[in-house]
Amino acid sequence: MADKRFYQQSSPLFLEQLAKIGEAELRHPLPSGLSPESLIYDIGTLEEATSRQVAVLHNMKYLKAFTKSKAGACVVSPEAVAKAPCTMALLVSNHPYRAYALMAAKLYSKKARQPLISKSAYIDSTAKIGMNCTIEEGVVLASHVEVGNNTCIQANTVIESGVLIGHNCGIGANVTISHSLIGDNVVILPGARIGQAGFGFAMDEKGHVPVPQVGRVIIGNKVEIGANTTIDRGSVGDTIIGEGSRIDNLVQIAHNVELGRGCVIVAQVGIAGSSKLEEHVIAAGQAGISGHLHIGKRAKIAAQSGLMKNVKESEIVAGCPAVPVTMWHRQNVVLARLACPKKKKIEST
Amino acid sequence: MADKRFYQQSSPLFLEQLAKIGEAELRHPLPSGLSPESLIYDIGTLEEATSRQVAVLHNMKYLKAFTKSKAGACVVSPEAVAKAPCTMALLVSNHPYRAYALMAAKLYSKKARQPLISKSAYIDSTAKIGMNCTIEEGVVLASHVEVGNNTCIQANTVIESGVLIGHNCGIGANVTISHSLIGDNVVILPGARIGQAGFGFAMDEKGHVPVPQVGRVIIGNKVEIGANTTIDRGSVGDTIIGEGSRIDNLVQIAHNVELGRGCVIVAQVGIAGSSKLEEHVIAAGQAGISGHLHIGKRAKIAAQSGLMKNVKESEIVAGCPAVPVTMWHRQNVVLARLACPKKKKIEST
């Protein structure tokens, strides 16, 4: 499936190996012609996968495609088993997308890069680089930068003075990082800007007065940061991204924001200064969060919503200004009814 | 009009030449003192154009400026002819902005660049570069990259392994491209990020599990992509930008999105994973489109609207959640009436 120009597959896997890797159950009896030792070579979509590939049904929107799929194997939830085509081996899991993720990662395990420090990189004499690192062309590592082992920094990225980067990190091309301490296994996609001064000044009609921004950005282990995302350093104190949080492209995170562990911040979200998100908060695309707010654990913030108040643990909010999501749905229903000409008659009776 | 520091004009053109280039009609009789051979040297705004320049009236908001304009010539629709100042030559077209675009392009035809491969560019030994290309300072062309003829890649841009770029392309500075196949006559503005991994993972409180992203980005001929826009590669399968589509700045296009031919995507729009836009869809600024949706041909999505459902061919939608635009207008009217104190009295009677 994957273009050989760009990807190299690992060895094929037995169905029973896949099941084990994905912590899934290989459902018996298997379709005729298949055995636990049948080989799977690749991943594929429900629509295009062949008998040698594994697909996943992780969204019931694609149930129809599933029933017609020619995939040799498919990861499914228990409820979908009955609808499967009879030619398909089933890898059953209560968390099919997670199971699939584990399998796919094994079929496309990253090839080890040949470590290499490009001669065209500019590395200050006081910078320290760990073992097995790749530092590509045009990279700048300024004074006192420290980079852990097995970390790769791609071309034309600029790491400014004093920044610490942990082990096993992947920093994309054309990235800028300053005033930051970055953990292990962190992935930063191209064009991200981390550690620049926040938007801090006292407004004054005679000329706004900038406030020195003398904090840092602290990024926990296993964080992923999207392309062209911006994370400003703290004003006084730090901007903190908790371990395992995943941030999509074009997100704005202002000074002194704190994200707990495992947060998910979708593309184009903006979080204003000093707001604190507890662990496992999900903010969907284009949502905006005002400054100085507190968002409780596991709260969910719908796409495009605008938060002006604190949100409690596990609460789901939507709309602008954001309200509990059930309230938002009722507002939409009421508004639709009032605006509908037919209903207006009823209203006027 | 244009600053000679930055622009070089072509030769002036006769009024009759301009009309022909713009597929417009030079309206007779001409103002006294003008002839079909009168020369036009430049473009200008309605407010500032002189008698040697051509302007355009493409938005009736500027009708007043038009009536006072000293432009020697102006491109207008037939309806505006009667309001023209008597000193102005009229180039009449049913598509005045298109006509003006064609004329302006002739007055400012791009000067041929002197092809040049900078010595400070890093070009892998396996990369192939066509005829008459410009590869500026600090550009990185990694292994197996192929670049067509007459293509210009500006400074500090990074093209990662295996990427194909067509003929006559203009790739701006500080761009990053990976895992992509790019057609001919494509323009990519500075800072765009194309082909990085999408936001794909299985959520898990014990640690989100990333899904390998093993697809590509396919960009058709004559596409234009704005500054700092991000286009993620497919997860499995491809992200596709149809021929002639134009994407503005700071747009987010997620993995496996498909755009048909001639789509227009205005600044800061976000399109979530796997949504499919048919040809000639227009999405206005800051609109958000949820994942897995289908948007029919020629549909129009208003600025800031939030799409949560499919949209039919030629439908116009607005609001969040998006509804047909007429419904949105009615909602706004109803809401304004309900919120207006005077009307409240009426309501309560």
Place this chain on the structure above:
Amino acid sequence: MADKRFYQQSSPLFLEQLAKIGEAELRHPLPSGLSPESLIYDIGTLEEATSRQVAVLHNMKYLKAFTKSKAGACVVSPEAVAKAPCTMALLVSNHPYRAYALMAAKLYSKKARQPLISKSAYIDSTAKIGMNCTIEEGVVLASHVEVGNNTCIQANTVIESGVLIGHNCGIGANVTISHSLIGDNVVILPGARIGQAGFGFAMDEKGHVPVPQVGRVIIGNKVEIGANTTIDRGSVGDTIIGEGSRIDNLVQIAHNVELGRGCVIVAQVGIAGSSKLEEHVIAAGQAGISGHLHIGKRAKIAAQSGLMKNVKESEIVAGCPAVPVTMWHRQNVVLARLACPKKKKIEST
């Protein structure tokens, strides 16, 4: 407080010096043990500042933290004086954040950079560089670029032909600038894109026809532009950013937009083509402003609002479509009441 990896403090200051710098009043009597010559070494947050540090109370949300703060000194408004802890020296000002900004700037005055032109920068033979400039690694200064005195351009930034940059500017890393005239004391953060072609074309189903973009970007003195922000050059005529305006990260400013003096544009705002903002307009995060609008002096545009009409001087608007903010609040109240089940009963009686 600040991490010595990244920041170097200036000398400590006497309380009476701080008061003078911040144009504040050192309130007497001072707490026992303190005198006008007591030394302040650093800034700190209300929560963490020690007896040798100065904090600020600039948002009444933090009044509780203030009453418990162990800061040796604090900048406060007159109203907060009575609530101060008895150990704290008070620096009283009607503009406490401004006063604090001035003090903090003195405690962290920028150390003079050692001017340096990197050998790996590419500087065209026709480019001119003023005195005491820093041009870092990988920077490209193309033909006829001119840079004023004391200006610093950070690594891998690309300045295209003919651009003028004034004195005392700080241009971050990985920035791209073309077709622009930039004043003095301008700060541009990493990844900003300034001067690229705007989104201008005549729509045509047979193929959109691009309109040549032959204007410039003019940036006044003391402007600050955020990370990954995009400012397109004028189509014909200029895009103008007025003196002292401050633009946050990921903002989109389209061709021919004009900002007056001292405007404040918060993150992720989008301003469409040819709109004009008079001086001291504030646009809060994620707001969208349609094209060809006029926004009067000192108008305030709430976060996420969508402007479709002109806004008068000093008007405050919110919502999408934007309405006067009091109307927006009433709309929200009405909608909440209609959508609330309990209130429905009342409504129906």
